[in-house]
Amino acid sequence: MARKKILVTGGAGFIGGNFVQYMVNKYPQYDIYNLDLLTYAGDLTKHRNFEQKKNYHFIKVDIADRGKIMSVFKKEKFDYITHFAAESHVDRSITDPEIFVRTNVLGTQVLLDAAKQINIEKFVHVSTDEVYGELDFDPTTFFTEETPLQPNSPYSASKAASDLLVRAYHETYGLPVNITRCSNNYGPFHFPEKLIPLTISRVLNEEMVPVYGDGKNIRDWLHVIDHCAAIDLVLHKGIHGEVYNVGGHNERTNLEVVKTIINTLGKSEELIKFVADRLGHDKRYAIDPSKLENLGWKPTYSFETGIAQTINWYLDNKWWWEQIISGEYKEYFDKQYSLKAKVN
Numbered sequence: 001m002a003r004k005k006i007l008v009t010g011g012a013g014f015i016g017g018n019f020v021q022y023m024v025n026k027y028p029q030y031d032i033y034n035l036d037l038l039t040y041a042g043d044l045t046k047h048r049n050f051e052q053k054k055n056y057h058f059i060k061v062d063i064a065d066r067g068k069i070m071s072v073f074k075k076e077k078f079d080y081i082t083h084f085a086a087e088s089h090v091d092r093s094i095t096d097p098e099i100f101v102r103t104n105v106l107g108t109q110v111l112l113d114a115a116k117q118i119n120i121e122k123f124v125h126v127s128t129d130e131v132y133g134e135l136d137f138d139p140t141t142f143f144t145e146e147t148p149l150q151p152n153s154p155y156s157a158s159k160a161a162s163d164l165l166v167r168a169y170h171e172t173y174g175l176p177v178n179i180t181r182c183s184n185n186y187g188p189f190h191f192p193e194k195l196i197p198l199t200i201s202r203v204l205n206e207e208m209v210p211v212y213g214d215g216k217n218i219r220d221w222l223h224v225i226d227h228c229a230a231i232d233l234v235l236h237k238g239i240h241g242e243v244y245n246v247g248g249h250n251e252r253t254n255l256e257v258v259k260t261i262i263n264t265l266g267k268s269e270e271l272i273k274f275v276a277d278r279l280g281h282d283k284r285y286a287i288d289p290s291k292l293e294n295l296g297w298k299p300t301y302s303f304e305t306g307i308a309q310t311i312n313w314y315l316d317n318k319w320w321w322e323q324i325i326s327g328e329y330k331e332y333f334d335k336q337y338s339l340k341a342k343v344n
C-alpha cells in the first residue's frame with residue numbers, strides 16, 4: 001500500500017494533538033504532518049514520546065500566512081488534510097474577536113486555496129455544534145445537519161464563516177471536503193481555560209471554581225478519543241461534500257459537571273463560586289449523531305467512564321498542566337475572572 005501523507009493543522013492543541021497521536025499509532029503506513037503556529041494553546045511537550053517516531057513530522061507555520069503555506073504545499077504533496085487549527089475559546093472571542101476572524105476564516109481560506117492546487121483525496125474541516133446557535137431546554141430537540149446556522153459568539157460566527165467557505169470550495173471547485181460538527185470535547189491535554197480541565201486543576205489545588213450565571217446551561221460532552229475516531233471514519237468513508245454531526249448524547253448542566261468532579265476528588269462543593277454570566281451565553285447544545293452512526297461510528301465512553309478516565313489522567317500528568325497554569329495563563333485567569341467578579 002502506498003504511503004499516504006496526512007496534514008493535521010493544529011496538531012499541537014487539544015483535539016488535534018490527540019488526533020496526531022491516535023493516527024501515528026494506528027497508521028504506521030501514513031506520514032503524519034503536524035502543522036501548528038504554537039500559540040498559547042499549542043505545545044509540543046505533549047508529543048515528547050512521539051518525536052522519535054518515524055511517521056511523525058512537525059512544521060511551525062501560521063495557517064493565515066499565504067506565502068509560507070504555499071511553500072509547504074509545494075514541498076509536500078499531502079493526500080489528506082484534517083483541519084483543526086483555530087482560535088477556540090469563546091470567552092477570548094468576546095474580549096478579542098479579530099484574531100478569530102484572521103485565524104479561523106482567513107486561515108481556512110488560505111488552506112483551501114493551497115489544497116485546491118494539489119490533487120488531495122480529502123479535506124476534513126473540523127467544526128463545531130456552536131455554529132447552530134443554541135437550543136432551549138426541551139430535551140427532545142437536537143441539532144441535525146439541517147439545522148440553520150445561527151452562531152451567537154464571535155468564535156462560532158468565525159467557525160460558521162469557515163464552514164461556508166469549505167462548502168463553497170466544494171460547490172465551486174469540486175474540492176473533496178467534509179465538515180464535522182462536534183459537541184463539547186474533554187479528555188487528556190485539554191487546555192485548562194475550558195470548564196472541565198479548569199475545574200479539575202483548580203479543585204486539585206483547592207481553589208474556587210467559577211460557574212457562570214446559575215450553572216444551568218447544558219453542554220453535550222464527548223470524550224476526545226471518540227471525536228478522533230469519528231474524524232478518522234469521515235476522512236476515509238465520508239461522502240464528499242457532506243456534513244456530519246458528532247456527539248454521544250451526554251447532556252449535563254455545568255453545575256452537574258462541576259459537582260461530579262468535586263465529588264470524585266472528595267473535595268467540598270463550597271469551592272463553587274457563581275460569577276457573572278458569559279455575554280450571549282448559549283443555553284443548551286445537543287447533537288443528533290444518527291447520520292454519523294449510519295456511517296459506522298459509535299462512542300466508546302459514557303460521560304461517567306470518560307470523566308473518571310480524564311480525572312485520573314490529570315492526577316497522573318500534573319507535569320503537563322502545572323507548567324501551563326504557572327505561566328502566562330495566570331495573567332489571563334486573573335484578568336478574565338476579576339472582570340467577572342466586578343460585574344457581579
Ligand code: NAD
Binds near residue numbers: 087107
Ligand atoms: P485548541 O485551542 O486546544 O488548539 C488549537 C491549536 O491551533 C493550537 O495548537 C494552536 O497553536 C493552533 N493554532 C491557532 N492559530 C493558529 C494559526 N494561525 N496557525 C497554525 N496553528 C494555529 O483547540 P481545540 O479545542 O483542540 O479545537 C480544535 C478544533 O476543533 C477547532 O477548530 C475547534 O473549533 C474544533 N472543536 C473544538 C471542540 C472542543 O470542545 N474543544 C468541539 C468541537 C469542535
Ligand code: DAU
Binds near residue numbers: 128129196212
Ligand atoms: O460545543 C463545542 C465547543 O465547546 C467548541 O466549539 C469550543 O471550541 C469549546 O471551547 C467548547 O465551547 P464552550 O464555550 O461550550 O466550552 P467552555 O469549556 O468554555 O464552557 C463550557 C460551559 O461552561 C459553558 O456553558 C460556559 C461554562 N463555564 C466555562 C468556564 C470557562 C463556566 O461556567 N465557568 C468557566 O470558568
